[in-house]
Amino acid sequence: MRVxxxxxxxxxxxxxxxxxxxxxxxxxxLPYVNPLIGTDGKGKTYPGATVPHGMVQLSPDNGRTGWxxxxxxxxxxxxIAGFSHTHLSGTGxxxxxxxxxxxxxxxFARQPTEGGPNGGTIVSAFSHxxxxxxxxxxxxxxxxxxxxxELTAGPxxxxxxxxxxxxxxxxVVRLDLGYSRNWDKTTATYVxxxxxxxxxxxxxxxxxxxxxxxxxYSQLSQxxxxxxxxxxxxxxxVAEASGVDIALEMDFALNGQPLLLQTAISSVSIxxxxxxxxxxxxxxxxxxxxxxxxxxxxxxxSRIQVEASDDNKxxxxxxxxxxxxxxxxxxxxxxxxxxxxxxIHQSKDQPRYEFFSLWDTFRALHPWLxxxxxxxxxxxxxxxxxxxxxxxxxxxxxFEGNETDMMLGYHSVPVxxxxxxxxxxxxxxxxxxxxxxxxxxxxxxxxxxxxxxGYVPFEERNWNVALTMEYAFDDSAIARLAQAIGQPQxxxxxxxxxxxxxxxxxxxxxxxxxxNQQGQFRLPFDPNAYHPEDxxxxxxxxYNFFVPHDISGMIELMGGQHAVxxxxxxxxxxxxxxxxxxxxxxxxxxxxxxxxxxxxHVPYLYQYLGQGHKTQLLVRxxxxxxxxxxxxxxxxxxxxxxMSAWYLFSALGFYPVDPVSGQYVLGSPxxxxxVVQLVNGKxxxxxxxxxxxxxxxxxxxxxxxxxxxxxMLSHQQLMQGGELKFEMSATP
Numbered sequence: 001m002r003v004x005x006x007x008x009x010x011x012x013x014x015x016x017x018x019x020x021x022x023x024x025x026x027x028x029x030l031p032y033v034n035p036l037i038g039t040d041g042k043g044k045t046y047p048g049a050t051v052p053h054g055m056v057q058l059s060p061d062n063g064r065t066g067w068x069x070x071x072x073x074x075x076x077x078x079x080i081a082g083f084s085h086t087h088l089s090g091t092g093x094x095x096x097x098x099x100x101x102x103x104x105x106x107x108f109a110r111q112p113t114e115g116g117p118n119g120g121t122i123v124s125a126f127s128h129x130x131x132x133x134x135x136x137x138x139x140x141x142x143x144x145x146x147x148x149x150e151l152t153a154g155p156x157x158x159x160x161x162x163x164x165x166x167x168x169x170x171x172v173v174r175l176d177l178g179y180s181r182n183w184d185k186t187t188a189t190y191v192x193x194x195x196x197x198x199x200x201x202x203x204x205x206x207x208x209x210x211x212x213x214x215x216x217y218s219q220l221s222q223x224x225x226x227x228x229x230x231x232x233x234x235x236x237x238v239a240e241a242s243g244v245d246i247a248l249e250m251d252f253a254l255n256g257q258p259l260l261l262q263t264a265i266s267s268v269s270i271x272x273x274x275x276x277x278x279x280x281x282x283x284x285x286x287x288x289x290x291x292x293x294x295x296x297x298x299x300x301x302s303r304i305q306v307e308a309s310d311d312n313k314x315x316x317x318x319x320x321x322x323x324x325x326x327x328x329x330x331x332x333x334x335x336x337x338x339x340x341x342x343x344i345h346q347s348k349d350q351p352r353y354e355f356f357s358l359w360d361t362f363r364a365l366h367p368w369l370x371x372x373x374x375x376x377x378x379x380x381x382x383x384x385x386x387x388x389x390x391x392x393x394x395x396x397x398x399f400e401g402n403e404t405d406m407m408l409g410y411h412s413v414p415v416x417x418x419x420x421x422x423x424x425x426x427x428x429x430x431x432x433x434x435x436x437x438x439x440x441x442x443x444x445x446x447x448x449x450x451x452x453x454g455y456v457p458f459e460e461r462n463w464n465v466a467l468t469m470e471y472a473f474d475d476s477a478i479a480r481l482a483q484a485i486g487q488p489q490x491x492x493x494x495x496x497x498x499x500x501x502x503x504x505x506x507x508x509x510x511x512x513x514x515x516n517q518q519g520q521f522r523l524p525f526d527p528n529a530y531h532p533e534d535x536x537x538x539x540x541x542x543y544n545f546f547v548p549h550d551i552s553g554m555i556e557l558m559g560g561q562h563a564v565x566x567x568x569x570x571x572x573x574x575x576x577x578x579x580x581x582x583x584x585x586x587x588x589x590x591x592x593x594x595x596x597x598x599x600x601h602v603p604y605l606y607q608y609l610g611q612g613h614k615t616q617l618l619v620r621x622x623x624x625x626x627x628x629x630x631x632x633x634x635x636x637x638x639x640x641x642x643m644s645a646w647y648l649f650s651a652l653g654f655y656p657v658d659p660v661s662g663q664y665v666l667g668s669p670x671x672x673x674x675v676v677q678l679v680n681g682k683x684x685x686x687x688x689x690x691x692x693x694x695x696x697x698x699x700x701x702x703x704x705x706x707x708x709x710x711x712m713l714s715h716q717q718l719m720q721g722g723e724l725k726f727e728m729s730a731t732p
Contacts, residue, residue, distance in 0.1 A: 029301035030294060032310075032317035034629060035133040038090060040075035041632030042586045042595055043643075045322065046087040047073060047133040049151040049158065051293050052300040052324040053353070053376070055276075056265060057087040058151045058158030060140060061097055063123050065115030065183050067583070070094045075631040079113065079123040080142060082179060083151060085158050085265055086214065089325045090638020091357065092537075092584060093406075095208040095399075097180035099216045099263060103162040104172040105145045117181060122174065135301075135321060136293030147171075152290040155329060156276040157264035161286045164254055170225070171252045171259065177203045178245035184208070191248045192240035196223035199248065200270045209400040213338055214265050217273035221260035221284050225253045260284045267330065267338040267401055279333040300324050303372050306651075308671040314629045316651055316671065319644035323368060326361070326640040327380045330354035330401065338401040340391040350379035352386060356398045357640035358415065359407035359470075360597050364645035366415045367656040370422055371718070374679050378425040384412045385427060388435045393442070408463055408536055409470035410439035414477040418660045421484060422715055429485040436478045440471075440494070447471070449517075455503040458514040458522050458534060465504050465514050466536035466598070469546045472501040476549035477660045501547050505557055510567055511540045528574065528591065530581045535598075539581065541571050541591035542599045548658040551608050561609045568605060572618065587626045587635025589618070594626050595636020600646050601657045604665045607711040613697055613732035616668035619650045620696035623670050652676075652686055653726055654713060662715045666708075668696050669726055682721030688728055695728040702727075 038045030048059020061072035063081025068074040072087050082100035102122060110120030124142035132139040138151040146165040151158060164171045177189035184207030191201035202215040227250045229236045232243040252259060262284055264277035282288035301320050306313060331337040331352035339345040345352075369377035387395045387403075394413065397406035413436045419425040420432060440447070446456035446467050456464040456471075476498035482490035504512040506521055514522040514534040527540035535543045544567070547554040558564050572590040587595030592602060603622065606614040626635035627647055634643055649655045653669030672691045676684040701708045704722040713724070 027302070027305055028298065029305075029317045029320075030135050030298055032313045033135040033297070033301070033321045034314055034318050035135065035138075035321065036075065036631045037314075037318050037629060037633040038322065038638050039071070039073055039631045041634065042584070042636045043632070043634035043638050044070045044088075044090045044092075045634070045638050046071040046089065048083070048087065048138045049136055049153040049293065050325065051136060051153055051155055051296045053326070053328045054153060055156045055329040056085050056153050056158045057089075057325075058083060058085050058153050058160070059087050059138065061100065061179070063113040063116050063121040065094065065180075069115070072097050075128075078125055078127070080126050080140065081113070081116075081121050081123045082174075082176060083149065083158075083160060084179060085216070085263060088355075089322065089640055090634070090643065091640065092637055093208055094183040095180075095212075096184065098203050098205075098212075098214040099265065100176045100179035101160065101261060101263075102174045102176070103142070103145070103147045103149060103160075103164070103259070104174060105147070105164065105168055106170070106172060108145070108172070117178075135297035137290055150286065152286060152293050154280040154282070154289055154292065156266075156332070157262055157280045159260065159262040159282075159284070159286055159289050162259045162261070164259070166256070168254055171254050173250045173252070173259070173261065175199070175248040175250070177201065177247065180205075181245065184212070186244055188242065188244065189246040190240070190242040191229060191246050193224065193227055193248070193250075196220075199250075200273065201246070202270065208404055208406070209402040210404075211338075211342060211402055212400045213267050215268065215270045215273045216263050216265050217270055217277050218261060218263040219277065219284060222252055222255065222257070224250045226251045258286075260286060266332050268332055268336045268344055272332045272334065272336060275334060276332050297321070302677075304674055304676050306671045306674040308651075311629050312651070312670055315623075315627050315633070315647065318629075319627075319647045319651075322638055322644040323365060323641040323648060326355045326357065326365075327353040327383070328355050330383075340387055340395070340398065340401055340403050343390070345386070345390060347383075347386065350382055353380045353383045354398055354400055355640065356384065356395060356412075357642070358395070358397060358411040359409060360639035360642040361645070362411040362415050363597055363600055363642060363659055364649060364656060365641040367418065367659045368641075368645040368648055370419055370424055370715070372676065374419070374422070374424040378419060381416055381419050381425055382427070384416060385431070385435065388412075388438075392438075394435050394439050405445075408445070408467050410436075410474050411470070413439060413474045414660045417477040417481045418662075421480065421660070421662060429481070433478075433481055433485065433487065433490070436481065437490070440475060440478060440497075450500070453503075453517065454497075454500045455515060457517040459516055462533045463536040465512050465534045465540075466538070466543055468504055469501045469512065469543060472498050473546070473549050475500070480660060498549060499553070501550070501554075502557055507559075510544075510558060510563075512544050513540065528577070528580055530585075537585055537596050538593065538598050539591070541574070542593050542596070544571075545602050545605060546598050548601055549660070551605065551657070555608065565606070565609045565611055568602070568609075568614075571602070584637070589621065589625075593636075594622055594646075595634075595643075597639065597642055600642075601655070604655050604657045604667060607665050612666070612711055615665075616697050616732075619655075619667040620670065620693075623647060623650060624693070653724065663712045664715070664718070666698070666701055666711045666713065668698055668728075678719060678721060680719065680721075682719070684718050684721055685723040686726075687723060688726045690728045691726075692728070695730050697729045697732050699727040699729040701725070
């Protein structure tokens with residue numbers, strides 16, 4: 001197997017220092033963040049208020065369900081049904097929208113909404129001309145009621161400021177604990193009016209997260225004048241109630257001042273939610289909490305200072321913003337959280353994080369975090385091991401204290417191994433190896449056949465080709481780990497398993513194809529057609545080159561450099577006909593699909609074929625055509641930061657084609673220059689000569705004034721600091 005195995009000694013050279021202080025600078029990145037990017041089209045992002053990796057995502061919801069409303073809000077909509085405290089960033093399925101509040105004035109009425117509840121939804125019209133979305137802040141005018149709503153957030157709470165019309169003597173705030181019932185089935189709700197200034201309760205549900213528990217505690221700036229509770233279609237005048245579908249209406253005698261409502265959440269208890277609220281940076285002080293949120297984002301985004309056009313700066317810093325939304329804080333201020341086993345656990349040495357969309361993020365997001373914030377990334381990855389200790393296996397796709405088994409592979413393994421080999425995470429390597437082996441040797445998810453036959457046969461499971469190819473990549477990570485910690489027998493076993501991708505290759509067609517248990521390829525075969533039974537969210541073109549761990553072996557298998565170059569050329573030039581792929585597969589250049597992850601590394605493969613100019617032209621084309629600054633500026637699902645991480649690496653001029661190798665493949669930077677503040681206090685400086693849209697090609701690359709003769713740089717080199725200079729050209 002053509003896999004470079006890093007030794008443990010070499011890995012330790014990478015080091016892991018203390019967090020560097022943000023250097024003094026006059027540059028403010030916040031004006032270049034636009035949270036509305038991705039809220040239209042395929043992006044599926046939310047525009048509301050949060051802090052980097054925060055527990056709360058306080059954001060508006062349109063009151064509809066369906067593919068377009070996965071994040072709760074879809075830019076073409078003109079209705080708002082409430083502001084809830086939990087949201088997903090750019091995923092392919094809907095869930096969350098917990099603890100939804102809506103300010104109103106009486107009278108109010110329901111109207112039907114797409115996918116909404118029977119009997120209609122209480123909504124208000126709004127206009128984008130009376131809406132703002134910024135890092136840590138969101139504002140909108142509810143036109144039907146004349147109420148101006150402002151949102152900001154702390155690490156574990158959201159703060160809302162409602163400005164009612166000047167002539168309003170009374171106002172209403174409605175809490176709907178059953179909201180999102182059509183996405184995420186509510187199983188139990190409870191609310192308590194503790195006193196005129198405090199309410200609390202919970203919402204429990206089952207959906208993507210099978211056992212989700214969200215407890216909340218809220219404090220108000222003005223006293224509740226009266227209230228009523230709607231419990232499972234009954235109106236009650238009581239202080240507390242429980243049921244499957246609870247709503248609370250609170251009436252206020254307005255005093256001419258804005259009404260503030262701050263809510264903290266917890267997966268453990270109401271008491272923990274209260275403790276989380278009291279620990280927030282500011283309590284019922286909107287301007288102070290907003291300033292704190294903005295400063296957190298300023299520190300996050302100031303890790304890198306780029307020079308580029310204003311549009312490219314907006315793309316870059318919004319991508320940094322999106323890359324810092326997941327994974328996110330899950331444990332309370334006392335360290336407690338609900339685990340995947342349903343029990344309450346406590347994290348002592350670092351916070352517990354959740355929302356690991358690993359099938360997406362192992363490719364670029366986690367490698368990005370190892371470059372720009374390795375200490376926090378190491379803390380996040382400890383959560384993967386905690387999940388293993390609690391649930392008995394590493395997570396596939398962990399979410400709100402649950403294992404969803406969403407997507408495929410065991411991609412916790414490469415993410416953990418990469419950080420370990422870079423010397424960034426302190427752990428017992430033997431425990432890591434045992435956890436990885438447990439994932440690789442289980443009998444579910446087609447792995448029994450994979451271990452017996454060397455591939456997953458199509459009679460057994462859908463996505464069989466994708467499963468084999470992604471298992472082979474994960475196996476290569478286990479081989480690297482085993483070699484690094486002195487386990488040569490395990491290394492040899494998994495080096496062999498990492499070659500299993502070859503079993504799907506059909507020399508006659510030049511594609512990776514599905515096989516039955518007898519080793520015969522499935523017929524008929526059309527590489528342009530969508531085959532969800534064989535490929536995961538892709539067709540044969542998009543999975544054909546997913547061999548990042550053994551590219552030289554793949555090239556040899558496919559007939560050599562000229563044959564592979566011709567195949568890649570065909571991929572980027574073969575027309576994708578309308579209707580051949582479903583709407584969630586998007587962002588085409590020929591048969592290349594940038595809106596989904598399996599082929600994200602493919603434009604960089606030309607470098608391995610001696611045709612780097614094609615890589616350079618393609619990555620610049622992708623950045624120019626498939627990323628822009630309008631609300632539909634993402635070509636596909638943001639996928640918890642993966643789409644943005646691809647852009648961030650590529651805009652700087654390099655990409656982790658094999659995300660466990662510690663190597664970056666050079667491309668063509670879009671920025672004019674950049675300074676990356678490394679965690680060890682050093683700087684990575686990127687500069688260009690003759691940079692322009694008309695100069696996508698790279699004439700020469702220099703690392704610390706030495707001209708490079710190869711197309712790779714190592715993570716170790718970059719972490720030592722220095723200058724990476726690109727001389728750009730209009731011609732190859």
